[in-house]
Amino acid sequence: MTRRDARRVPPGATSATRLALVAVVLAATGALTATFVSGGGKGAADAATAPSAFVAIEQVRPNVVRPPAGPKASTGRFTVDCGTNGVGKFSPDNPVAQPGVRNGAEHVHDFVGNLAVTADSSDADLAASGTTCANGDRSSYFWPVVRIDRSARADAGDVRRALAATSGAVVCPAVRDRLPAVPVGARAAVDRGLTELDRLEASANRRVARARGVDVGLNDDVLRWLRVRRAATLAGIGAAIRASGGQAPTGLVSRTDCDVSYDAVHARLHAAHSPAASSATPQVSCPSVRDRLPGVPGPALAEVDHALTELDRQVSEANQRLVTGRGAGGAGFVENAVLGPLTAGRAAVLDRIAVAIGRAGARPQGLDTLARCTVDRSDGRPATPPSGAASPLPDPQGPNRELPNNTGRILRPAAVLIEYRGNPVGKVVPMPRFLRELTGDAKPTSRGPANARATWTCSGFDDRLSDRYPICPTGRQVQRVHDFPGCWDGRNTDSANHRGHVAFADRTTGACPPGFAAIPQLRITISYDIPRRVQLSGQYALDSFPEENHNPFSDHNDFINVNSTRTMQRIAACLNSGRNCR
Numbered sequence: 001m002t003r004r005d006a007r008r009v010p011p012g013a014t015s016a017t018r019l020a021l022v023a024v025v026l027a028a029t030g031a032l033t034a035t036f037v038s039g040g041g042k043g044a045a046d047a048a049t050a051p052s053a054f055v056a057i058e059q060v061r062p063n064v065v066r067p068p069a070g071p072k073a074s075t076g077r078f079t080v081d082c083g084t085n086g087v088g089k090f091s092p093d094n095p096v097a098q099p100g101v102r103n104g105a106e107h108v109h110d111f112v113g114n115l116a117v118t119a120d121s122s123d124a125d126l127a128a129s130g131t132t133c134a135n136g137d138r139s140s141y142f143w144p145v146v147r148i149d150r151s152a153r154a155d156a157g158d159v160r161r162a163l164a165a166t167s168g169a170v171v172c173p174a175v176r177d178r179l180p181a182v183p184v185g186a187r188a189a190v191d192r193g194l195t196e197l198d199r200l201e202a203s204a205n206r207r208v209a210r211a212r213g214v215d216v217g218l219n220d221d222v223l224r225w226l227r228v229r230r231a232a233t234l235a236g237i238g239a240a241i242r243a244s245g246g247q248a249p250t251g252l253v254s255r256t257d258c259d260v261s262y263d264a265v266h267a268r269l270h271a272a273h274s275p276a277a278s279s280a281t282p283q284v285s286c287p288s289v290r291d292r293l294p295g296v297p298g299p300a301l302a303e304v305d306h307a308l309t310e311l312d313r314q315v316s317e318a319n320q321r322l323v324t325g326r327g328a329g330g331a332g333f334v335e336n337a338v339l340g341p342l343t344a345g346r347a348a349v350l351d352r353i354a355v356a357i358g359r360a361g362a363r364p365q366g367l368d369t370l371a372r373c374t375v376d377r378s379d380g381r382p383a384t385p386p387s388g389a390a391s392p393l394p395d396p397q398g399p400n401r402e403l404p405n406n407t408g409r410i411l412r413p414a415a416v417l418i419e420y421r422g423n424p425v426g427k428v429v430p431m432p433r434f435l436r437e438l439t440g441d442a443k444p445t446s447r448g449p450a451n452a453r454a455t456w457t458c459s460g461f462d463d464r465l466s467d468r469y470p471i472c473p474t475g476r477q478v479q480r481v482h483d484f485p486g487c488w489d490g491r492n493t494d495s496a497n498h499r500g501h502v503a504f505a506d507r508t509t510g511a512c513p514p515g516f517a518a519i520p521q522l523r524i525t526i527s528y529d530i531p532r533r534v535q536l537s538g539q540y541a542l543d544s545f546p547e548e549n550h551n552p553f554s555d556h557n558d559f560i561n562v563n564s565t566r567t568m569q570r571i572a573a574c575l576n577s578g579r580n581c582r
Helices: 003-007 015-029 123-128 156-164 184-209 216-243 265-269 298-324 330-360 532-536 565-576
Strands: 054-056 077-080 109-113 140-144 146-148 169-171 259-261 415-421 436-440 456-458 469-471 478-483 521-528 540-542 556-560
Touching (some): 077 565, 140 521, 169 184, 216 259, 415 565, 469 478, 469 532, 469 540
Parallel strands (some): 054 469
Antiparallel strands (some): 077 415, 146 540, 415 521, 436 556
16 A cells, blocks of 8 residues: 555545555555554544554664674673563552652553562562562563553544643652651751642642643753752751761652643543453552651661661562462452551551650650551452552553553563663673663653654564554564663662663764763563554554553653672673673
């Protein structure tokens, strides 16, 4: 089918009709030619994703550049088998880009590796978790799911009109419930800092709320303004705690950056749906404790900090049990094996906190009321969150773990290849433990395309990547290839925008930017067996934020390195010696 043939499609035809005509012509001719015209995934759609979001892989010119290996190159390869999410760990949390924001992604991710990871996981939680990786790697690897949906999704024109009438809302990571024990001498300064964080978020939200529709420039200006001021305020909170003898807060830099959510667009597009049952990965919700404590006397600080870490560990273990125990123990499993032991354990730790503080000051009252937690309901509706744990963003619902406009059957990957690669210029140094990395951008529409990356291809076509969904020849798999930054600043495991501490090597030479060292470069290749008729009909698509409407250019992937120091040293040695290892 040529461009001239495409122009013969009746101009009044619906997009569903156009897709049917396209499929008939392609099926009849066996050809995959210039039928689908690039539109960034934003064309109209009825019972399918837009035709402009798809491309025959033969139409994509070879564009993958492989820098030549120099005499000092690290040419090895280290692979890790973490499975294909056979345990069914799905979540709309994003612990890298949106830590502390439950359901912050507004779309569902596949998770492999770390079993306990949530938006609130501490490094200690991650290090103690179980894993799906065969070699014991506790790292967390996660990406948005792909779905097959033969029912109608929102028409792109409807999405644009809904967005034009919708204001964004600023969403920031929680800080109050992630601080260490606050010394008595720092309590007032910390409270002022927390109040300032609230004021900054409210001010930023007012600026964004005055606009209708997606304004990339405004969003960028507001988030930059907010990031600078939150960073300074968080630094002040940390300094106040340390100056009074408290434990230095960890991970606050990860909670600097905020985002603009267009979740309200769902109310204009979708009626509430109430599926009969849910098989979404449940998650424990517990009342926050840290923000309920008074200033802690100096003699009690170490004991209270230890107890707070223990509370985190208990929740992490409960969340892991919900993943590994799915379908076990009958109707009483959650209460008997998860919530009952968790409540008892929390009650004992909360009592220890009260006793420790009471030895040197006034004993806090009412901590025992914070022991009881909840788990997402089995009927697909979110549980009523306990006080202090409310979430403004929806939980996945129904047997397909659906969110508004992210609907249909989740397609389990046929294969997931996780590999660490060397550098073509020189040797690599080990990654630091708990390094956070992301690749791509989930929001090229509302944040601009600077960080977005083409990821789509077909098996046997590894010389090209597309920013559109590929239509593959018969017998070939749809693939997503996610390359992570391979250069590190040598100091930080995260940064305020989750990008500044790492960098991509030069595309043509492979050299790292000045001030950055080469580290094992992570590549994740995800392969899918998608029926060709589904590809031709435009019925598979990526989960996405509402304003993206399944834009294939919004593909992304996230990673937290929880390899042991010894394992990461072994990975680096393998790459530097030019071997293939696992």
